[in-house]
Amino acid sequence: MNLAPWKSTSAVPVSRTRIGNDLASFQREMNSLMNNFFTRGEVLPSTLLDYSFYPTIDLKEKNDKYLLDADLPGMNESDIDIDFHDNILTIKGEKKSEKETRDLDYVCVERSSGSFRRDIYLDEEIDQSNIKADLKDGVLHMELTKKEPGKSTHKKIPIKH
Numbered sequence: 001m002n003l004a005p006w007k008s009t010s011a012v013p014v015s016r017t018r019i020g021n022d023l024a025s026f027q028r029e030m031n032s033l034m035n036n037f038f039t040r041g042e043v044l045p046s047t048l049l050d051y052s053f054y055p056t057i058d059l060k061e062k063n064d065k066y067l068l069d070a071d072l073p074g075m076n077e078s079d080i081d082i083d084f085h086d087n088i089l090t091i092k093g094e095k096k097s098e099k100e101t102r103d104l105d106y107v108c109v110e111r112s113s114g115s116f117r118r119d120i121y122l123d124e125e126i127d128q129s130n131i132k133a134d135l136k137d138g139v140l141h142m143e144l145t146k147k148e149p150g151k152s153t154h155k156k157i158p159i160k161h
Contacts, residue, residue, distance in 0.1 A: 054116050055091075066122060066144040073138035080140065082133055084126065089144070092117040 058069045070091060072080065080093040094115040101108040125147040132143040 055118065057091075057118060057120070059120065064146050066126075066142075066146070068120075068140075068142040068144065070118070070140040070142075071138065072135070072140050075135070075138065077135055080135070082142075084128055084131060084144075087122050087124075087126065089120045089122060089142075090117065091120075091140070 056071045060067045068089075072093065074097065075093060075095055079095060080091065083090040083092075092115070094113065096113040097111070099110045122144065127145045127147050130145040134141045
């Protein structure tokens with residue numbers, strides 16, 4: 001059997017420009033899809049996306065407490081803000097750095113900054129008066145003691161006569 005090449009009578013011209021435009025359009029659509037996925041549905045222009053520092057956190061539950069370790073390299077206590085409200089632990093901070101290099105012919109100054117916020121919901125009541133935090137070698141260590149079962153924050157208020 002002999003095969004003959006197929007020839008279309010209605011040829012559609014395909015140019016590199018058209019293919020390039022189609023690929024660029026496809027790339028824009030994929031970028032938009034990924035941005036929407038990673039921003040949990042919030043549509044943000046790519047220029048407004050915050051590619052800031054996002055620390056990793058290890059959270060372990062022991063019998064009577066939670067132990068948390070957060071990697072915050074290069075940060076000081078003054079760069080970090082920790083808050084606990086309605087069983088939500090919020091750790092936020094801002095990291096800034098500046099590096100200057102001088103040579104005979106040039107000066108190079110590089111600056112970088114980034115901020116982060118981590119909200120962690122804890123499903124058990126925490127004794128707020130017994131929360132401990134320590135920053136050592138770029139790692140934030142926290143200990144959050146659970147309230148004793150049956151121990152209530154209820155207080156009887158006497159009525160004065």
